[in-house]
Amino acid sequence: MKISTGKGEISLLALLAIWSVSAVTSLPGLAISPILEDLSRIFPSASQLEIQMLTSLPSLLIIPFVLLSGWLSSRGESLKLLAVGLAIFFVSGAMCIFAKDIRLLIVASSIMGAGAGIAVPYSTGLVVRYFTGDARVRQLGISSAVNNLSLVLATAVVGWIATKDWHLAFMVYLLPAVSMVMLLALRNTKAAPEPKESDQLRQSKIHWKRLSGLSVLYFVITFTTLVITFYLSFLLEKYRFPQEFSSVMISLFFLAIMLPGFALNMIIRRLRSMTIFVSLCFIVIGLLLVGTVPDIPLMTVGVILTGVGYGVLQPIIYDKTAIIAPPALATKSLSVVMTVNYVAVVACPFVVDFAEHIILHHKEQSFPFVLGAALVALVALLSILLRKSFVLGLDESYYK
Numbered sequence: 001m002k003i004s005t006g007k008g009e010i011s012l013l014a015l016l017a018i019w020s021v022s023a024v025t026s027l028p029g030l031a032i033s034p035i036l037e038d039l040s041r042i043f044p045s046a047s048q049l050e051i052q053m054l055t056s057l058p059s060l061l062i063i064p065f066v067l068l069s070g071w072l073s074s075r076g077e078s079l080k081l082l083a084v085g086l087a088i089f090f091v092s093g094a095m096c097i098f099a100k101d102i103r104l105l106i107v108a109s110s111i112m113g114a115g116a117g118i119a120v121p122y123s124t125g126l127v128v129r130y131f132t133g134d135a136r137v138r139q140l141g142i143s144s145a146v147n148n149l150s151l152v153l154a155t156a157v158v159g160w161i162a163t164k165d166w167h168l169a170f171m172v173y174l175l176p177a178v179s180m181v182m183l184l185a186l187r188n189t190k191a192a193p194e195p196k197e198s199d200q201l202r203q204s205k206i207h208w209k210r211l212s213g214l215s216v217l218y219f220v221i222t223f224t225t226l227v228i229t230f231y232l233s234f235l236l237e238k239y240r241f242p243q244e245f246s247s248v249m250i251s252l253f254f255l256a257i258m259l260p261g262f263a264l265n266m267i268i269r270r271l272r273s274m275t276i277f278v279s280l281c282f283i284v285i286g287l288l289l290v291g292t293v294p295d296i297p298l299m300t301v302g303v304i305l306t307g308v309g310y311g312v313l314q315p316i317i318y319d320k321t322a323i324i325a326p327p328a329l330a331t332k333s334l335s336v337v338m339t340v341n342y343v344a345v346v347a348c349p350f351v352v353d354f355a356e357h358i359i360l361h362h363k364e365q366s367f368p369f370v371l372g373a374a375l376v377a378l379v380a381l382l383s384i385l386l387r388k389s390f391v392l393g394l395d396e397s398y399y400k
Helices: 012-024 033-042 048-073 078-098 102-119 122-130 133-162 166-174 176-182 208-238 244-292 296-323 327-359 367-385
Strands: 002-004 009-011
Touching (some): 002 012, 012 078, 033 048, 033 166, 048 078, 078 102, 078 122, 078 176, 122 296, 133 296, 244 296
């Protein structure tokens, strides 16, 4: 079976190999989540600093290695570099399974952060290499959906396995082996050249001004939607709702991010030039429902709206990031934007706590959601005023 790429065809196996990379890049840190509350019991001699390092150091190490991988991608041999990243990911995952103390687990998890960082740019970079035009937008949407679907499924499986034996939770980190095997299908699949009308061929270098604007937009929507995963449980505790709702809502959040990816082209053709504005409005309304309405059904609607808004915007930002660079530099351009995701993950709790201290001078569980809604509302307003701009607009080439 052959899959149209907009500039040729590739085999279904090659496409599955690309999807497999998207599936595994969301896994770092996943195995730690189910055992976070039990770390002090599992490692009774561990200090608070060591526990904090275990949860934060891998995410910090991903950031420089994503940028390094993007820079090296412009020098060729991208598939070899991806294979190295996946191999490091796999070996460090195996080390986690057999770790007997928290220090070895910190080392293994940190190495994993480096390996995952090398692989991350290719979750979208491979799509950009093999696809163009409408086909690329569609595949970027599906790639984003696969990424979030794997996160939801793996979270459920890991949470169940962790109740049996915490070591087994780290088996999820062995999945890069599947991608390594499937990469063989790409070694013999050469990407067709970009068609003459391609926007990428009009670029001689990365358009850094536009890349900066896209990075800021991506940071804002990622930073603001992350408050659901960071602060929802505290909000439910304030309202005295059962904590079980927290895991259900967060799963719905990632499912909502996933769903638009499978119908992205159709959504864009329906909303046309209003796509970005409507998606931003979904996030604003969603965050306000979650943060200010103490009602489980309405909060659930809010979580879904927020996820859908983010799920539409993410692949559009990736596509715009690709077309502002020549083909040889597309992965490098994407690596900059994808780094923003991890910067937002690290910065979110610190920025929210700082803003809360400055503005309110006390803890208020609704504050992160209201702050996020206000920031996105400002961007939504700008998207109307600057609807003809590259970053906040959507020209007819996307929906003609």
